[in-house]
Amino acid sequence: MNYDDVIRHIGEGLESARKTLGTLTGKDVEVTSVKRSEMSLSEVPFLAGAPDSVVLASYIRFSGDCRGQILILYRPDNAKDLARALAPEFCAELKEEETEDLLESVVSEVSNILGSAALNAIADGTESTLRPSPPCIVRDMAGAILEAALVSGTVLSEKVPVVDVRMKLGQTDAGAEMIFLPE
Amino acid sequence: MAEVKQNVIVVKLGQIAWSDRPEDLLVAYSLGSCVGLTLWDPVERIGGMAHVFLPSSNGREISRLEEAPRFADIGVPLLIERMERKGASRKRLVARMAGGASLFPGLFREMPDIGAQNVSAVVEILQKHSIPIVGSDVGGNCGRTMRLEIRTGRTTVATAFGVKKEI
Numbered sequence: 048m049n050y051d052d053v054i055r056h057i058g059e060g061l062e063s064a065r066k067t068l069g070t071l072t073g074k075d076v077e078v079t080s081v082k083r084s085e086m087s088l089s090e091v092p093f094l095a096g097a098p099d100s101v102v103l104a105s106y107i108r109f110s111g112d113c114r115g116q117i118l119i120l121y122r123p124d125n126a127k128d129l130a131r132a133l134a135p136e137f138c139a140e141l142k143e144e145e146t147e148d149l150l151e152s153v154v155s156e157v158s159n160i161l162g163s164a165a166l167n168a169i170a171d172g173t174e175s176t177l178r179p180s181p182p183c184i185v186r187d188m189a190g191a192i193l194e195a196a197l198v199s200g201t202v203l204s205e206k207v208p209v210v211d212v213r214m215k216l217g218q219t220d221a222g223a224e225m226i227f228l229p230e
Numbered sequence: 231m232a233e234v235k236q237n238v239i240v241v242k243l244g245q246i247a248w249s250d251r252p253e254d255l256l257v258a259y260s261l262g263s264c265v266g267l268t269l270w271d272p273v274e275r276i277g278g279m280a281h282v283f284l285p286s287s288n289g290r291e292i293s294r295l296e297e298a299p300r301f302a303d304i305g306v307p308l309l310i311e312r313m314e315r316k317g318a319s320r321k322r323l324v325a326r327m328a329g330g331a332s333l334f335p336g337l338f339r340e341m342p343d344i345g346a347q348n349v350s351a352v353v354e355i356l357q358k359h360s361i362p363i364v365g366s367d368v369g370g371n372c373g374r375t376m377r378l379e380i381r382t383g384r385t386t387v388a389t390a391f392g393v394k395k396e397i
Binding site: 088089090091092093098099101106183185186187188189190191192193194195197198199 | 242243244245259260261262263264283284300331332333334344345372373374375388390
């Protein structure tokens with residue numbers, strides 16, 4: 048697979064997801080960067096910042112004409128901002144300890160929009176078939192989640208191809224980081 | 231009491247490190263399916279850490295030395311050898327281990343549980359070298375950060391959910 052083409056298709060897919068999320072939240076959604084790099088295996092757990100910082104993540108594997116993994120990571124505060132934007136009345140009624148399920152639900156929904164838009168655009172653009180797994184929502188250390196994804200893909204090469212997409216919602220830094228790990 | 235300054239050495243995925251300098255603190259951040267292993271010689275006060283990525287090299291030829299420790303079957307014996315060169319005795323070494331979790335449990339039932347395989351591989355290698363495991367916090371489905379203080383040999387494990395314990 049040509050990664051330059053993949054990045055272009057991801058950009059096209061996220062443009063459509065951006066519009067959908069903007070309509071749902073009533074805020075501007077901006078894709079702030081799309082970068083492709085080859086990272087040393089040992090550096091991948093540091094990709095989203097401090098490896099022991101807690102994130103909510105949606106994990107999707109895809110198979111078909113090519114295989115890989117997508118991780119969409121949200122800082123807990125960013126997930127709360129997303130939830131407030133998507134369901135303001137509902138959030139106002141909830142106590143702090145009741146928000147976990149809501150955050151997971153919001154992360155799942157937003158990740159479905161982002162992940163399926165990106166995968167559909169890659170599949171259409173490369174005329175390939177990609178089959179995504181159901182998303183798995185995990186709350187844990189960012190580095191542990193990235194490491195577990197590498198293990199799941201039994202990545203053996205020293206250099207790992209990574210596509211790193213960063214997004215933000217409205218004027219705040221609230222957003223998400225989408226990481227593609229092709230196998 | 232005077233503040234003790236610590237020199238943090240980060241043992242990244244697939245790496246090993248060892249030290250006899252009291253100010254050193256070896257850290258393996260965010261172990262998921264990987265296993266963190268510490269070895270400690272209480273007489274010479276030499277400590278080592280491995281951040282094991284996969285259980286076996288399956289006979290694969292590893293041309294670059296820095297890539298070798300990621301596999302338990304190469305990394306653990308290599309750590310023992312490097313600590314012995316530093317003055318540690320294999321007979322005195324004690325081991326502690328953490329990690330080997332399954333962060334996406336039940337999602338891919340057809341896939342092997344590599345966290346559990348990493349734990350089994352490390353245990354088997356330690357048994358082969360007659361090194362006792364004196365502390366362990368493995369399995370489950372949460373990430374862990376493991377730290378080894380060379381000054382004391384104290385090994386701690388912390389999770390994302392505020393649990394911190396000495397093993």
